[in-house]
Amino acid sequence: MIDLHSHLDLYQNALSLLPEVSKRNVFTLVVTTSPRAWEATSRVFSGYENIKVALGLHPEIVKQKEKERNLLISSITKANFIGEIGLDNSLRSRNSIELQESIFTDVLTECERVGGRIMSIHSRGAATRVLNILEKHPGAGKPIMHWFSGSIKEVHRAVSNGCWFSVGPAMLKSAKGLKILKELPINKILPESDGPFTTQKSLPLMPWEAMQIIPEIQKLSGQTHQELCLQMEENLTTLLNGVF
Numbered sequence: 001m002i003d004l005h006s007h008l009d010l011y012q013n014a015l016s017l018l019p020e021v022s023k024r025n026v027f028t029l030v031v032t033t034s035p036r037a038w039e040a041t042s043r044v045f046s047g048y049e050n051i052k053v054a055l056g057l058h059p060e061i062v063k064q065k066e067k068e069r070n071l072l073i074s075s076i077t078k079a080n081f082i083g084e085i086g087l088d089n090s091l092r093s094r095n096s097i098e099l100q101e102s103i104f105t106d107v108l109t110e111c112e113r114v115g116g117r118i119m120s121i122h123s124r125g126a127a128t129r130v131l132n133i134l135e136k137h138p139g140a141g142k143p144i145m146h147w148f149s150g151s152i153k154e155v156h157r158a159v160s161n162g163c164w165f166s167v168g169p170a171m172l173k174s175a176k177g178l179k180i181l182k183e184l185p186i187n188k189i190l191p192e193s194d195g196p197f198t199t200q201k202s203l204p205l206m207p208w209e210a211m212q213i214i215p216e217i218q219k220l221s222g223q224t225h226q227e228l229c230l231q232m233e234e235n236l237t238t239l240l241n242g243v244f
């Protein structure tokens with residue numbers, strides 16, 4: 001099992017979940033919402049080789065966390081994984097879009113300066129803006145578009161830029177999500193749960209449940225369940241190549 005976008009630190013019983021997540025999943029990427037949260041979570045989650053904590057500043061809270069901006073940029077040199085970063089242009093975050101763009105640009109500039117990072121990127125309502133900035137920073141590393149929800153044209157643009165895509169069961173519940181899935185190269189897809197923000201039968205989706213996307217991919221590709229699980233592991237290996 002693989003989960004490329006989990007908010008494991010935000011589950012009520014996060015600490016007691018760690019051993020189980022580490023046992024069930026080959027790899028889990030825990031994205032954080034602020035650099036201070038990254039510092040604390042990295043400390044607490046250390047000791048689990050297959051659970052990595054990404055340094056982030058969630059675009060929806062840039063205003064509240066603006067004081068942590070310098071800490072974010074100065075910590076990039078110490079972090080292999082960056083996320084959750086990006087832009088959110090939905091109604092409630094729209095008023096901070098300029099600040100978001102300015103921070104996102106600084107993050108990518110710094111990622112470029114330090115030789116590139118693996119980045120989990122949020123782009124709700126802002127796919128074109130995100131792609132515009134990404135294209136200006138080709139050396140920033142490997143962008144993983146988390147829960148991509150742009151237009152088909154934007155999907156194609158992201159694909160041709162070499163983006164990766166983390167796809168979760170929640171995304172595939174909508175017709176739009178399924179339409180996007182059809183356009184993604186199979187070797188650029190990785191599973192994500194986005195738990196505990198996503199739920200199933202009113203319980204948070206668990207990191208080992210991200211692989212529930214496999215049956216939907218199966219319908220499109222005609223490959224067996226096992227072949228697709230192997231494909232996801234191969235994708236993970238390619239993504240992580242050069243990091244460890």
Ligand SMILES: [Zn+2]
Pocket residue numbers: 005007031084194
């Ligand atoms: Zn998230």
